[in-house]
Amino acid sequence: MARREIQVKRMLQYFVDATVQLIEEEGIEKVSARKIGERAGYTSSTIYNYFDELSHLIYFASMRFxxxxxxxxxxxxxxxxxxxxxxxxxxxxxxxxxxxxxxxxxxxxxxxxxxxxxxxxxxxxxxxxxxxxxxxxxxxxxxxxxxxxxxxxxxxxxxxxxxxxxxxxxxxxxxxxxxxxxxxxxxxxxxxxxxxxxxxxxxxxxxxxxxxxxxxxxxx
Incomplete structure (x- = not known):
């Protein structure tokens, strides 16, 4: 696997893990890009380098439930x-x-x-x-x-x-x-x-x- 692909997967996992944590703690209806970014340690705008929409990230996190x-x-x-x-x-x-x-x-x-x-x-x-x-x-x-x-x-x-x-x-x-x-x-x-x-x-x-x-x- 190419280094770039590994980095992308790692970033996706950071954001998914952060979203899962927020859903567990606050509920899916209170999830926001700002909260996810803060939890993952990145700006909220960084999320959109890896997900086209916030709903896509929520979809990924929901699969874990x-x-x-x-x-x-x-x-x-x-x-x-x-x-x-x-x-x-x-x-x-x-x-x-x-x-x-x-x-x-x-x-x-x-x-x-x-x-x-x-x-x-x-x-x-x-x-x-x-x-x-x-x-x-x-x-x-x-x-x-x-x-x-x-x-x-x-x-x-x-x-x-x-x-x-x-x-x-x-x-x-x-x-x-x-x-x-x-x-x-x-x-x-x-x-x-x-x-x-x-x-x-x-x-x-x-x-x-x-x-x-x-x-x-x-x-x-």
């Missing part, structure tokens, strides 16, 4: 006997963790990044390649796919091997699942309802399970 979800996801998938069950279980795991850390998951899956999210993910893992250690080939494609719709759709596509489900149904059911989660996430973040993380996850999963029941009934 989803390890528990990614580590637990294989355990959830193993409990499923069919791909439809695995699909539901994958949402259970995602809802459990996302509503416990709504700001983090909003930053990763909803917030406007100003560029393609897949570029961000590839860049992240080029720096933090060790984060991939221990994950199976079934999980790794999900790590590299930042688009929630296509990530979850992959499991339903496999369900076609087990029952007669047409492509349009898969597309629509999966999109509705994502929209249900996004709607509940927005509601939680805007504090429109008084719900704790467990209640938000339970209500979201109720609607997703109902969707899946309707899909299976239509296929039978």
């Amino acid at each position: 989803v390890k528990e979800y990614l580590q637990e996801l294989p355990e959830y998938l193993e409990r499923g006997q069919t791909y439809v069950e695995k699909y539901i279980l994958s949402w259970e795991c995602f809802c459990k963790h996302s509503f416990e850390k709504p700001q983090i998951y909003h930053a990763l899956y909803i917030a406007d990044l100003g560029k393609k999210a897949d570029e961000m993910v590839n860049h992240y893992f080029s720096i933090y390649s060790s984060d991939l250690i221990g994950f199976t080939d079934e999980i790794k494609p999900m790590l590299y796919n930042p688009d929630l719709t296509s990530r979850s759709k992959a499991l339903l596509e496999l369900a076609k091997r087990e029952q007669d489900i047409d492509d349009q149904t898969i597309e629509e059911v999966n999109e509705m699942s994502v929209l249900i989660w996004e709607g509940m996430m927005t509601t939680v973040l805007n504090k429109r309802r008084d719900m704790d993380p467990g209640q938000a996850a339970e209500k979201t999963m109720k609607y997703i399970r109902n969707l899946m029941k309707a899909m299976e009934q239509g296929a039978s």
